[in-house]
Amino acid sequence: MRWWKLLGLAGFVGVAATGVVVARAERRRRAYTPEEIRSRLRERITEPSGSDS
Structure with missing residues (x-):
């Protein structure tokens, strides 16, 4: 019964660790200003994709 x-x-430890990782990622995502998000999206659109070859 001990095992x-x-x-x-x-x-329980695994679930808690996953929660910490998710919360940290969410905090990092919310730290961007709307203008930073727009500029990053524009950079992604203008960079060439490698799947055309």
Whole structure:
């Protein structure tokens, strides 16, 4: 029965770690100003794509 407890604890730690990663990525994404997002999108549109060859 003890290994069930360890498995449950490992699952809980995994879920918590995933939540931290998602929250950090969301914070980084929201840090951009609207003008920065527009300029990055324009750069993506104007750069040549490698799939045409």
